[in-house]
Amino acid sequence: MRGIVKEFPGVRALDGVDLVVRAGEVHCLLGQNGAGKSTLIKILSGAHDVDEGTILWDGEPISFSDPQAALATGIATIYQELDLIDGLSVADNIYLGHEKARGGVTRDRDMNRSARELLRRLGHPEIRPTREVGSLSAAGKQIVSMARALSRNAQVIVMDEPSAVLDPDEVDGLFRVVEDLRTSGAAIIYISHRLEEIRRIGDRLTVLKDGRTVATDLPARETPTSELVTLMTGRTVSSVFPRRTTELPDGAPLLSVDAITRHGEFADVSFDVRPGEIVGLAGLVGAGRSEIIETVYGARRASSGSVKVAGRTLRNGSVSAAVSAGLGLCPEERKSQGLVLDDAVYRNISLASLDRFAQYGISREGAERRAAHEAARSVDVRPDDPNRIIRTLSGGNQQKVVLARWLLRSCKVLLLDEPTRGVDVGARAEIYTLIRELADSGVALVIVSSDIEEVLGLSDRVLVVADGRVVHDGPSDAIDASGVLDRILAEHDSTPIQEEDIA
Numbered sequence: 001m002r003g004i005v006k007e008f009p010g011v012r013a014l015d016g017v018d019l020v021v022r023a024g025e026v027h028c029l030l031g032q033n034g035a036g037k038s039t040l041i042k043i044l045s046g047a048h049d050v051d052e053g054t055i056l057w058d059g060e061p062i063s064f065s066d067p068q069a070a071l072a073t074g075i076a077t078i079y080q081e082l083d084l085i086d087g088l089s090v091a092d093n094i095y096l097g098h099e100k101a102r103g104g105v106t107r108d109r110d111m112n113r114s115a116r117e118l119l120r121r122l123g124h125p126e127i128r129p130t131r132e133v134g135s136l137s138a139a140g141k142q143i144v145s146m147a148r149a150l151s152r153n154a155q156v157i158v159m160d161e162p163s164a165v166l167d168p169d170e171v172d173g174l175f176r177v178v179e180d181l182r183t184s185g186a187a188i189i190y191i192s193h194r195l196e197e198i199r200r201i202g203d204r205l206t207v208l209k210d211g212r213t214v215a216t217d218l219p220a221r222e223t224p225t226s227e228l229v230t231l232m233t234g235r236t237v238s239s240v241f242p243r244r245t246t247e248l249p250d251g252a253p254l255l256s257v258d259a260i261t262r263h264g265e266f267a268d269v270s271f272d273v274r275p276g277e278i279v280g281l282a283g284l285v286g287a288g289r290s291e292i293i294e295t296v297y298g299a300r301r302a303s304s305g306s307v308k309v310a311g312r313t314l315r316n317g318s319v320s321a322a323v324s325a326g327l328g329l330c331p332e333e334r335k336s337q338g339l340v341l342d343d344a345v346y347r348n349i350s351l352a353s354l355d356r357f358a359q360y361g362i363s364r365e366g367a368e369r370r371a372a373h374e375a376a377r378s379v380d381v382r383p384d385d386p387n388r389i390i391r392t393l394s395g396g397n398q399q400k401v402v403l404a405r406w407l408l409r410s411c412k413v414l415l416l417d418e419p420t421r422g423v424d425v426g427a428r429a430e431i432y433t434l435i436r437e438l439a440d441s442g443v444a445l446v447i448v449s450s451d452i453e454e455v456l457g458l459s460d461r462v463l464v465v466a467d468g469r470v471v472h473d474g475p476s477d478a479i480d481a482s483g484v485l486d487r488i489l490a491e492h493d494s495t496p497i498q499e500e501d502i503a
Contacts, residue, residue: 005052015211031208032424033394045077046070076154080161086134091115118147123173167284233426241457242436254444260305266468273444280459288468298322326412346372346386375404396427466491
């Protein structure tokens with residue numbers, strides 16, 4: 001790709017980007033949210049037209065009228081926001097658009113057999129081809145999306161944040177598949193904000209900033225992290241988590257969770273969170289962490305147990321009761337669970353506080369806009385435009401909008417599920433600072449993250465969750481990442497795992 005330019009109304013998203021990818025290599029594409037990575041791969045995959053520049057395939061100019069043309073050429077893309085159809089089976093999703101058929105009749109048996117072989121190749125033979133995709137976990141869906149790309153026998157495979165929902169063992173499996181593809185001569189374009197992954201799997205690097213190529217052909221394993229951060233952000237960003245600036249109060253808990261259980265997901269979970277305290281839930285994907293905090297929030301109904309906020313027992317399974325009591329949730333999937341993507345920034349911020357801006361059933365839109373804009377500025381949402389459609393913001397700024405929603409609501413307890421997933425290194429540092437400032441102001445926080453170092457670095461206290469149970473509860477400075485994994489593995493060794501629990 002040479003001199004690629006792409007403009008949208010009022011925005012020059014790409015301004016002469018170059019990207020050269022060779023057969024049999026893993027080429028890592030780095031950059032902050034908003035740098036132009038997604039626009040570039042959408043052009044490569046045929047989803048966007050190019051305004052200027054040239055795409056060369058085996059040395060010959062080529063253009064794609066639509067994604068099907070790119071697939072037919074040999075370019076497959078696995079997007080971060082998975083585009084599977086929940087109502088269809090695993091096999092139907094894998095072969096959607098190129099079904100195995102004879103005489104106009106789809107051959108389900110052939111598709112199931114081929115899908116089973118692909119899933120086995122990916123190290124997940126336990127995922128049944130006939131299973132409905134909607135019943136899989138996020139990690140299981142990621143595997144199906146990878147199988148779909150492999151079913152196309154693509155020569156170039158674009159992977160956009162493929163490890164974001166995978167636990168460490170699944171990441172190892174992903175890397176084995178990538179290595180197999182590289183050995184077979186395929187080219188992999190690998191996009192990730194996790195620089196440690198780049199070291200493990202990458203051959204060469206290209207870095208984008210503000211729609212331009214600022215570095216290319218860098219060796220993945222030898223380029224210092226500090227150099228990469230500076231190239232991506234234009235400044236030096238400390239990787240140190242912000243530390244507490246005030247003493248942890250000794251007051252009564254703001255949040256008390258007492259022996260909550262949800263059959264089939266988690267059992268007998270208890271913990272307290274005091275004002276100004278950050279409690280982290282560490283564990284592997286599928287351990288039950290998200291289910292626990294969604295039950296605390298009332299989005300799931302507990303089978304037994306109770307939740308109290310400031311001493312007041314919440315009505316079981318009631319989100320409205322939780323919000324009224326001062327509870328807020330930033331969900332794991334912000335785009336599908338936390339945002340109205342085609343609405344404005346200010347509307348997304350005011351969603352939990354609409355009762356403040358209504359009088360006799362009539363919305364006071366001016367007051368709503370002003371208050372939401374002030375909340376957005378307090379967390380430095382960029383650009384500073386409350387009318388901007390939120391779909392056009394970077395992942396980091398979308399996450400700030402969700403945080404601003406609960407700042408406007410003045411919540412007492414904030415539950416954060418994967419607060420930095422898909423967020424670049426610069427925005428991640430800003431979000432860490434915001435979280436610590438919220439704690440210092442007296443908000444009680446519960447954080448779930450698949451990044452164990454993130455949980456340990458942000459939290460005052462850590463709960464280790466394995467197979468739906470809390471197997472450790474203690475200060476964050478009294479345990480390290482190895483200790484967390486040791487406790488998880490010890491629980492796995494003592495608990496038989498059923499096939500249906502794996503995916």
